Amino acid sequence: MANTKGPLTGTVAAEPEPIALDFAATALLIIDMQRDFMEPGGFGETLGNDVSQLARAVKPIAAVLEAARDIGMLVVHKAGHDIIPELYPLDNEVVIDKPGKGAFYATELGDVLQQYGIENLLVCGVTTEVCVNTTVREANDRGYRCVVLADGCASYFPEFHEMGLKMIKAQGGIFGWVSDSAAVLRAISPETSKSAVAGASR
């Protein structure tokens, strides 16, 4: 990985406990931030969902995405060509088109992560209890350590958002860790994070 600036390692404040990450072995995984789920008139809204519930995740993800790009972290987008403009993939980033709700099954994600030597995933996107939770469960069974960014995830249903996160960190972190964008920014760029996290706190 091209690590152009920032520390190679950092400790992210998280629950059930802080987690030390080697950023060269860490990927940022952004799930389903696609226009069809996020925008009025899209598929999510036609199902009767309140798409405004999802908008809150955009700024925190954008802040972490910028920091990840700055240090050359591997960035993986799961969604295809329909990603919202604010988080649109760069040409050198990985885009996974997925047939189902999990990002691993029947996709090349596992191979890509292995190729890059990835051991840890910073996970964000929508929705918390559906595609984010399914992917974290898949990643956990495959041996990856997942840190889910609470303010970088969202659900059409606030109670599912809350419980989806709670299920991940329960019983000593049975599926992984829960953190937020500010904590990740502090770990990646301790000296610049104070200004970067405006609007990105929980």
Added chain:
Amino acid sequence: MANTKGPLTGTVAAEPEPIALDFAATALLIIDMQRDFMEPGGFGETLGNDVSQLARAVKPIAAVLEAARDIGMLVVHKAGHDIIPELYPLDNEVVIDKPGKGAFYATELGDVLQQYGIENLLVCGVTTEVCVNTTVREANDRGYRCVVLADGCASYFPEFHEMGLKMIKAQGGIFGWVSDSAAVLRAISPETSKSAVAGASR
């Protein structure tokens, strides 16, 4: 499948809506009903969990297991040799040893189900939000229709049990259907279910 008695098809009362099942293409999947999770002094209790929360699922599962065996339905146990005596596998039933929380990843389950022409899964076991939910999500991505038996599942945490079921049937059944043992017994054995369901209602 040897269908010795009972109807070949039936409609199971469920949420978000009733589901018609071809029982010859349906398997009963019993997840992690192992002594280590269920009994005092086992692994579940050493993690600080209240194992008495899980006991309530045993009788409903036993009733459905008996009915499934009666009609020759494929029965799959996920747990290994440590299954509790009340639900112990018969020699002709499939036992999947799993490395992780999902029953599909890195196991022969998918191959077995395909070999038997299975399209639908009646899912029960523990815990609702961990291994049951993970397996249902895997099954959904693989195209299986899952009917989760609410009273045949349990969690150390009642709120996770409730929300785990709610997440499955939300948005028109985004991961599957939620039913209970009495409804499945009615669909399998309409004429005998009245006596069989004693103690197995929600």
